[in-house]
Amino acid sequence: MSATRRRLESHVTSVEWGEFKGRRTGAAANAPLLLDRAGGCVLVLSGHVDVFAVRVENGEPVGQRHPLFRANAGEAVFAPDDAAPFKFLVVGVDETEIMHDLPDGDWARFAPDHLAAVIDRFIGGLSGSLAKDAPEGAATVLDPDTETDIYANSPIFASSRRAVWVRAEEAVGPLALYGDDDLAADILPLSSSVWATVGRPGRVSAISSEALVASGEWRAGITAYLRVFGRFLDGRLRRMESQAAQRRTARSAAEKSTLENALHDLSRVVRQDAGSLPGAATTPDNDVHAAFLVVARALGIENADTPRPITRRKGVPVIDELAASYRIRIRKVLLRGDWWRHDAGPMLAFTDADGPVALLPRAGGGYDVHDPVSGVRTRVTEAAAEGLRGDAVMLYPPLPSMCRSLGDLWRSILPVIRPDLRLMGAMGCAGGLVAAFTPVMTSVMIEDVLPSADIAQHIQIILGLVVAAFGAASFEIVKAIALLRAEGRADLRLQAAIFDRMMRLPAGFFRRYTVGDLSDRVLGIQVIRQTLSGTTVQGLLGITFAVFSLALLLFFNWKLAIAAFGLVFVALAATVYWGRRQLAEERLRIARQGEVEGFVVQTLSGLAKLRVSAADGRAYARWARMFARQKHRFVRAQSFANLQDIFHAAFPVVATAVIFTAASVLLE
Incomplete structure (x- = not known):
């Protein structure tokens, strides 16, 4: 109290x-x-x-x-x-x-002090509605019954939460509450959270409520304060009412859009080619809407084939309205340098005359500019790029509505990275052919060239092997570039979509997880993506090389090929067995890691409270127990990983010995 x-x-x-x-x-x-x-x-x-x-x-x-x-x-x-x-x-x-x-x-x-207390309580109650952030820079703090010189536009505070009545000299002018000239009065009650400024430098004086009552001016002071408070409150409540009206309009538009989309889905049950409901708008509302839909279709966004009605709100850009209607995240980017020579995905841009256009990547590189009004699509050249504004809008598609598994995630990003996957596959096949070329040429050299001392053919084979080495290196470079591009495109699409999905989840979802655990789970999807992109691609390329090597092995000796098959089966069985054991431990370790990280984040945010209640020791003990369980699982998982490493280190030596033994027996 x-x-x-x-x-x-x-x-x-x-x-x-x-x-x-x-x-x-x-x-x-x-x-x-x-x-x-x-x-x-x-x-x-x-x-x-x-x-x-x-x-x-x-x-x-x-x-x-x-x-x-x-x-x-x-x-x-x-x-x-x-x-x-x-x-x-x-x-x-x-x-x-x-x-x-x-x-x-x-x-x-x-009594004077009684009336002063009544006034202080009334001013303090209303001042709670005047709360506003303190300004930056130096300020003047006044105590009751003091005078001081003040600079123009310098904030004036009181030294306590109790009201201190501040008045400026006549030459200085009125006090402006929060520096707003519309909230000016000759005398104002200030506190440690309510401040004012003056328009000209001069002298100001401060008195307590008791002194104000003793002077007989307390009614004039309250009247002046209520007049300023009324203007301040009127402006704030008008803004609140305007924001509430905008929220009601947006809610009504969202409900209308949801109903129309639901009815549209029902109509497609009857007619698969139903583009829109009878009576619904079948053309975009304007040119920006049309260009927006062209970019959305190029990105493969759901429900981008049918224009949706949008509700225009005062002061809200049409791009933001379209993004909200189609549930798409957007970001403004700058078009700098020779941007049209690089592929950054479809974008929405504007000409110098503010005409919207869609920038669509070309299959062979570069961009096409699509005019939504005429439907004409032309290639972007340096001259055409100069006719565009220096900024554009990128669209970030959301996850599909039925995306609930890793397979669904993979299918959502596959259209984006399919060209790069095809290029990697082609480079893998070319590399496999080059890899098969070396043993074939070696066989020809040993069996035909060296016995006959054919120097010309010997030189040709050497040159062919050198060219094959350069070709293999070129294929590897192109493959690595394609892999980087695929990872970049997948990241661009996947990260924005995952965070968009998370931000749209109901509030009850976030109560089920701590902050650290939730962040670990969300970022874990990125780790899975990186692991799959690296391991899967390398595995597919390894299979491609293995197919060519297997064909070559069957060509030379099918019996040795069977022996090689047996060794591969042994290696595969050992890897699968230890991999499954390690995976089970890794799952438990990751679950414990999420618990530990969540507990650490909560502990750091409440460290001051823990110290005040002398509970920091118990918090540390709990963290130690949780961390020990996590590390126990880590040690178990690492033991299986070590067994795999030992096996893979020893297996090539054993496999080579088996192959040579089989060759000596089978080739007799």
Whole structure:
């Protein structure tokens, strides 16, 4: 309880309220009191009242009630002036008793420090609605009953939460609440959270509420403050009402769009070629909408074939409205350098005349510009690029609606990386042919060239092997570039889509996980993608090489090929066995790791509370137990990994010995 509150309660018990001439009434919830006359006041005798700001029409409150503060027994609520855009509505409970319509003689019955405490509580209650971030830079802090020189536009604070009434010299001009000239008054109550500025340098003075009461100017001070507060509150509530109206409009548009999409899906059950519902718009609303859909279709976004109606909101760009309607994330990018020579995916751009166009990648490299009005598609050259603005909009497709497994994730990114996968496959086949060329040429050299001492053919074979080596290196470079491009495109599509899906999940989902555990799970998808892209591609390329080597082995000796098959089966069986054992331990380790990381994040955020409650030792002990369980699983998983490494290190030597033994037996 604050000192002002305690001081006020001590005065309440010592006042003889029966000597006051004001009207004593109840103020139950079903009988609120409207303070709509200047100079009016409500004094709370018992219970409490909640104070609301309301608009008034024909003497009656209308519209929404905006809560301000709660006044307890002994506190007062002063009415704003007649020109105020809002009035105060006082709502109590069943046991509440109030006094209003106090004559001037009643105020004279208050002791100066009692009336000052009443004023401080009223100002403090309203100031809670004035909360605003403190400005940066140096500020002046005033104590009661002091004077100081102040710079122009320098923030002025009080030294405590209690109101300190600040007045500037006449030459300085009025005080501007929060530096806003529309919120200016000759005297204002400031505190450690409410500040003001002056337009010209000069001298300001500060007095306490007791001194204000003693000077007899407390009514003028409250009137000036209420006038400024009314203008501040009017601006804030107008913004709140405007935002609420925008939310209602957006909610209505979203509900309408959801219903139309559902009906559209129903219509496609009957007619697979149903483009839209009867009566629905079959053409985009405008050129930006048309270009947006061209880019969306190029990205393979669901439901981009049918234009959706959008609701335009004042001050919201049409691009943002389209992105919200189609549930797509967007990002502005800069078109710099020779951007048209590189592939960054489909983009939405604008000409210098603000005409929207779609930038679509070409199969052979570069970009085409698609005009949504004429439907003409032309190649982007340097001259055409100069006719475009220096920025564009990239679209980030969401995950498909039925994406619930790794297979669905793979199918969602496959169209994006399919050209690079084809290029990697072609390079793998070419590399396999080159790999098969070396043993064939070696066989020809040993069997034909060397016995006949054919130097010319010997030189030709050597040159062929050199060319094959350069070709294999070139194939590897192209394959590596294609792999990097595929990974980059997959990252660009997958990361944005996953975070978009996560941000759209209901709030109940996030309560099931700690922060660290959830971040570990989300980023774990990226680790899986990296592992699959590296391991899968290398595995597929390894299979490609193995097919050519197997064909060559069968060509030379099918019996040795069978022996090689047996060795491969042994290696595969050992790898699968230890891999499955390691995978089981890794799953448990990752689960423990998520628990540990979540606990660490929570501990760091609440470290101060743990130290205050002397619970940091218990927190450390709990972390140690959790970390020990995680490391136990790590050691188990690593032991199986070590067994695999030992096997793979020894297996080539054993396999070579077996192959040579088989060759010596089978080739006799």
